[in-house]
Amino acid sequence: MVRYFTEDTDFKFKGKLLNNKWYKFVAESEVRKLGDINVIFCSDNYLLDINIKYLHHDYFTDIITFDYSEGKTISGDLFISVDSVKENAVFYKTEFEEELNRVLVHGVLHLIGYDDHSEDEIATMRSKENYYLGIRKVIAG
Numbered sequence: 001m002v003r004y005f006t007e008d009t010d011f012k013f014k015g016k017l018l019n020n021k022w023y024k025f026v027a028e029s030e031v032r033k034l035g036d037i038n039v040i041f042c043s044d045n046y047l048l049d050i051n052i053k054y055l056h057h058d059y060f061t062d063i064i065t066f067d068y069s070e071g072k073t074i075s076g077d078l079f080i081s082v083d084s085v086k087e088n089a090v091f092y093k094t095e096f097e098e099e100l101n102r103v104l105v106h107g108v109l110h111l112i113g114y115d116d117h118s119e120d121e122i123a124t125m126r127s128k129e130n131y132y133l134g135i136r137k138v139i140a141g
Contacts, residue, residue: 002023002034002038002039004040005038007042007046008043009082009083011082018140019039019104021139022135023108025139026108026109026112026135027074032073032112034073035074035075037078037108037111039078039107040079040080041080042082043082047064047079047084048060050064050079060084062080062081063079063103065079065110065111074108074112075111076107086099098133102129105132109129
C-alpha cells in the first residue's frame with residue numbers, strides 16, 4: 001500500500017491512483033511485490049535535517065530513501081523535497097510534474113536495489129527512470 005504525507009509544505013499531490021498503478025507496474029516489471037511505501041513530500045529544510053541527522057550529510061537533496069524491503073517485497077519511506085524538485089525542473093529545463101515523476105520512480109528503483117554511486121550505476125538508473133517515465137504516460141492514457 002502506498003501512502004502520501006506532507007511535512008513542512010502545503011504541496012498537494014494529485015494523481016495518487018495513477019502513481020499507485022505505476023508503482024505496482026514498476027515493482028512487478030522488476031520481479032518485486034509492492035509492500036508498504038510512504039511518500040513524504042517536504043521542504044528543503046525538512047529534508048536537510050533528515051540528511052544531517054540520519055545520513056550525516058550536510059547538503060540539500062531532492063530525495064532520501066529509507067529502505068525496509070524484505071526479500072522480493074519492496075517497502076520504505078521516500079522523503080521528497082518539493083523545493084529541490086522545483087529547482088531541478090528549472091535547471092534541467094523540464095516541467096515540474098516530469099521532474100517529480102522522475103524523483104518518484106528514482107526512490108522506488110532504490111527500493112528495488114538500484115544504486116547511483118558509480119557512473120555505470122547512474123547510467124542504469126537514468127535508463128530505468130526514462131523507461132518507466134514512458135510507461136507512466138501510457139498508463140495515464
